[in-house]
Amino acid sequence: MNNDDRSRAEVQLDALLKRAHAALDQGDVKTGRELSHQALKAALALESKRFEAKALLCLAHCDRMLSRYRRAHRASQRAAQAFQLLGDTSGEVMALSTHAYVAVNLGRNEEAVEAALLSVRLSEFVENAEHSVLSYNALGVAYFWSRNFDKAEQALQTALQIAEQTTPKLDTFQPRINQWWNQIIRIFHERFDEGPLPSLALMRVLRESVMQGHHHNQTASLTPNVTTEAVLMFAASLDHCWHGQLEPAKAAAIKLSRWAQGYGTLTWLVALEAWIRAEIAWADQNWPVAHEQAAKMIEIAVTVEHEQLACLGHMLASQLFEAQGASARALDELRRLRQREQLIRSDCLESREHVINWQMDLRLRQRSIALLELTSRQLEKLSLEDSLTGIPNRRSFERYADDLLRLGKERGQMPCMALIDVDQFKQINDRFSHQVGDEVLKRIAKILKAHVREDDMAARLGGDEFVIVFKTADLDIAQQVCQRIGDTVRQFDWSALSPGLQSSISVGVARAEQQDTVETLTHRSDTAMYLKKKTRLNAAHTLH
Structure with a gap:
């Protein structure tokens, strides 16, 4: 599948999920679930982890509303895991909040509180007030079903404060109705423990608050x-x-x-x-x-x-x-x-075992991803580095030179290029061995690298050919640097590598012009180098 086909498929998936959410908003949960399931199948076929996570979260909402809590538990857990792997903190917050609601209905109180607390902490990084309200609301529900009524009230009060302090204010209906639930469950347990019903005054106050919010929501919505x-x-x-x-x-x-x-x-x-x-x-x-x-x-x-x-x-x-x-x-x-x-x-213990297995699987995946990234970086480095000399190779040079030419044309500051050839390198290989020839190339690469600035590049094109790209140097300065490099190569103690060994280089320098490409600039530098080499050889023959 090409990129255009994939983009069209993702647009269709997005539309399918929007229809699912619209069905939920209208109270048609069964249709919402059918559409969510279609979206999940399509996301799996497309191998889109992002849409898989979104479809799973929508399915979890549907199954929760239909009181299919075990299905919702599996879907919300998978959604949270998928969002975590994607690095989608916003999606993970929503999935964890849903997971907290579902887990607590299944009686898995510790798991629910843990999921809600994690959702609360992650919501701090999202900087979205709605996410924070959602997370604290889920935490309040997890606490009151766990019979920790005071902590439930604190969490729900925090949700209310965030909602009311946001501009514009967010809807407070859900935290308020859960405050009422907190009080109902508290009264039920107090009656069970002590016999008679305790005071119902707060319960009535909370119910009136809920009804006011309900009246407001009925006015705003027809469904x-x-x-x-x-x-x-x-x-x-x-x-x-x-x-x-x-x-x-x-x-x-x-x-x-x-x-x-x-x-x-x-x-x-x-x-x-x-x-x-x-x-x-x-x-x-x-x-x-x-x-x-x-x-x-x-x-x-x-x-x-x-x-x-x-x-x-x-x-x-x-x-x-x-x-x-x-x-x-x-x-x-x-x-x-x-x-x-x-x-x-x-x-719950069996469920926690699944969570631990998932955490281990996640760690192994993350470790595998880290290793893949390291390997990828190493391969990228190798693909841009000359294996013999350790300096950049032709591919790296062409990429860098192309970028410099483009920037130079935009800024009016053209780079210079120097083509370098090792004199009579074939004779070195033939007389002293290819191993010695390789050592010569390594030493010359070190000399080149030592003479260029951080923003410049010395690279090996292949064989005995090297190149230097000067990012901002004028032609005269580039030629002076190349002269010093030539002198350094000639004065190097080559006999230390092999008795009788001598080496020198020929260098041609050219400054880029507006119409230049990497190929044309390289060709002009190459021509300048061969002209110098020819002039020097002719002068040597004349002396003899």
Whole structure:
């Protein structure tokens, strides 16, 4: 596939993912998932890691909304890994936040907190307030499901502060609704530990704050969010129920039931409905219905893989038995809770093993990439370096000279070039051996390198031919430098290499002109060098 075909394919992939996100915004999660899956298959076929990561993240969002938490866990983890390998910190922050939400629903609290904390730290490098709000919000959720309610409140308060201090202000609805969730879960556990319900004042204040934000969002958007509407109906019903207002609680539960069917598949929202119906039946002291709904809550939560709600269901069932004075059955329910928590811990350990394996794989990949980069640099160096003398080769010279000519024409400061040929080099090889000839070339290369400045280049063209490119020197200065080089070569103690050995060079210098190319400038320098060589040989013959 050529570059144009690949670019067109990437444009189509981008459009496909935009359609997937648009479907999610409209509440059509199943269509969003189908489009995301198509995008993933296309990205894999194209071998585009960037679009693979984006498609995986979109799939994770879809599966999370559909309460397919194990699938979402795998997708969000793969997305975070892919973004990390790509060096896309922004994408990694979003993937880690999603991973935190999913992991905590699966009961993997430590993993969720770890992912959210990493997302928070990485968001500091992105300098995007929305990412920071998203990360702190995820951290708050991970903390309150882990029963660390004070830390959850701190994280959510930080999310609110960042959102409100940003210009323009960011939407604070999600942190506020999670503040309310934090308080609900706190009250539930306090009731479980101590018996009676604690004060509900803060819960009501937080709910009113959430409803104000919801009213604002409804005004701004024509598309209701299924999850949001269902959760708010649950909030209203629970608030009324715990305040002893059963008729309004039942009316809100009916509305919740309608919204819970919104995705056309079984989700955690149906488990919420069973929870509130169990609470209402408890308040009515309708024990058969209360136990039935608590059992339904557990069953649905297990089916949709929401382990946190399953555990709350066992706790609720135990409280119901305790309220009836059935202590033995209450203890049986707590044993089931411990068994479920043990299964979650075992599952979490297996998950952590996968993470460690991935981390090791990542380290091996990074090490492999580093080695490849080192090898690539070494190969690049070798491709630009003469293997015998260690100075730049013809390819390096042509690249450098071409750049200098282009810059020189732009700035009106043309370079000079000197072509150098070793005199009677064939006779040196024939008389003293090729090994000695190689040593001569090495010594001449060192002399050339010692006489040029940092911005100039001495290179070997091949055989016994060398070249010097002077970046800014005038023709007279270049000729003077070449004269000193010629004198140094001639005065060198060549007999130390081999008795009777002598060597000299011929040099031709030319200054670049506006119409010159590397080839034409090299040719003019070469012509000047041969003219000097011919003049010197003729003078030598005349003397003899």
